[in-house]
Amino acid sequence: MTGLDEHAARLDAEDMLAPMRDRFHVPDDMIYLDGNSLGLMPKSVAARLGSVIGAEWSEGLIRSWSDAGWFDLPMRVGDRIAPLVGAGAGEVAVGDSTSVNLFKCLAAALNANVGRSVILAEGSNFPTDSYIAQGLARLVPGVELKFFAAEEDPLAAIDSEVAVLLLSHVDYRSARVRDMAAITAGAHARGALVLWDLSHTTGAVACDLKAANVDFAVGCTYKYLNGGPGAPAFAWAHPRHLADLSQPLSGWMGHAAPFEFVRDYVPAERARRFVCGTPQILSLSALDAALSVWEDLPLEVLWSKSRRMTSFFVDAVEELAAGRGLMLASPRDPAERGSHVSFDLEEGGFELMQALAARKVIGDFRAPCTVRFGFAPLYLRFAEVLAAARHIAEILETRSWDDDRFRVRGAVT
Ligand SMILES: Cc1ncc(COP(=O)(O)O)c(C=O)c1O
The missing domain is CATH 3.90.1150.10 (Aspartate Aminotransferase, domain 1)
Known part of the structure; x- marks a missing residue:
């Protein structure tokens, strides 16, 4: 030896x-060092999907939206993620992809920081963060996107025009962790809000959004949370932003009363307003079961x-x-x-x-x-x-x- x-x-x-390993399906003789891209499958998922497909979908059909609690699933699953990132109950909504949630949160931050119109983003971030910011800047007249380089101090690049700073907490390439609390405080002192991408953080690295006084956060759930391929992502906003939060993908499932079928959009309470269209029940259920591993x-x-x-x-x-x-x-x-x-x-x-x-x-x-x-x-x-x-x-x-x-x-x- x-x-x-x-x-x-x-x-x-x-x-x-060590006993947690038994709760996952580990392929024979495989050494899996890619849980930062797609986590192993928790054994609890198969049984849960069996009952969703069986009792809930095949038999319950449309009634399952109420009887099986499908309607509330985006928020219930969000409540399971909340303790892993230092968020509270009702503050995390789960659905859509990280990319789509980046769009919602970036737009919400621009709406919240009136009088400023620049998105300041990390040029070396995971490409979807940059691409989504580029798409938003092209869409909204007056909004401008500026990049800072990996070796630059993002705070030094914040001027009086910057509305929102977009960063990853853990860099997808190098794994470097940024000081969330210090950067957020520095950005606030310069009048900017901060949106953190937690894709490489959640489920593996300590994160306390509330303690760091963060404004917005998004993250995926198919890496360390083991939600499965294409598992829905999450979006979070600090409660101080939630009451007035305005995000542009104002679909009916984020409406305060979707089954009133009224013409005009009225946002739902708290983070439910991040929900856009009909939630992806099969993948949300798989994620819900995967997250049971994290209890206690x-x-x-x-x-x-x-x-x-x-x-x-x-x-x-x-x-x-x-x-x-x-x-x-x-x-x-x-x-x-x-x-x-x-x-x-x-x-x-x-x-x-x-x-x-x-x-x-x-x-x-x-x-x-x-x-x-x-x-x-x-x-x-x-x-x-x-x-x-x-x-x-x-x-x-x-x-x-x-x-x-x-x-x-x-x-x-
Ligand atoms: C930092 C970061 N953001 C976003 C994504 C992916 O976004 P989406 O879930 O929309 O594919 C990844 C994927 O690895 C990532 O590393």
Whole structure:
């Protein structure tokens, strides 16, 4: 046994969350380091979808909107997410995609910050954040979009025109964590509101929206929340904004009285007004069941397991694959790092990930040269983290990645 094996065994023995793994379907012999893209399937989902398709849909049909509580599902599921991000009951609405919720919240922030018309966004953010801001700026006369660069201080770029600052809490590429409270306070001092994208935060990294006095937040639920492919996203607004919150996708399901069928839109109470059209009941039900895993979970233990896992992975890779060209592209300090780890590799990054996948070690590749590994603290073991580091080292040492079969690119990398 090497020192790394002993270390992994000790960390696994101390892991209070180890029993949680049984609540997930783990494919045979797979080391799944992509829970930051699409989480494993919780076993509770299959049974729940069975009863939704059976009793609720097949038998209950239209009555299930009331009898099975479908109508309230966007808010009930939101209430399950709320404690994970430091939000309160009735403040989180679930539905649509992160992209659509970005649109709603950006527009709501512009509406709330009267007299200012600039969206200030991070140029290196996940592309959909930039694309949605571009679409909104094209749509609304007078609204302008400005970008700041990754190495720039966003606060320094806030002038008297900036209405809203759009940022990711955890960077999708590097996993760098931004100081939510300090940036939000700095933006407020300069008269701007802040919208945080929590896609790489929720379910793996501590977040307290209320304590940080944030204005708006969105996030996806198919990563660390394990809601399934295309699971609906969430939108949150601080209660101080909710009473007057005006978002432009004012569909009937966010109306105060949708079944009155009146002509004019009157927003529903609280975050329900983020809901637009008919909620996606099948995927909301899957997410609802997936979130049952989080009941009574000691969150501090979870956040700290995430930091220990990423640190252990960095140490193991740097020891086992030293001199093989991997350059750490994530912060070294675990306090500044989310729950994934990225390395840049000048040559063969894409092929490395394919060679790993052939050994059933799953991570992902972000062009042009980043290999990325996600560590979902709910279900991963330290022994798997070490095994993955060994596979990486071996593939690089033998150059077995340098093979035409690993160069074939699918639509998704
Ligand atoms: C930061 C961030 N925002 C948004 C998204 C995706 O948005 P959507 O759920 O609309 O596909 C991702 C996807 O990985 C992301 O990393």
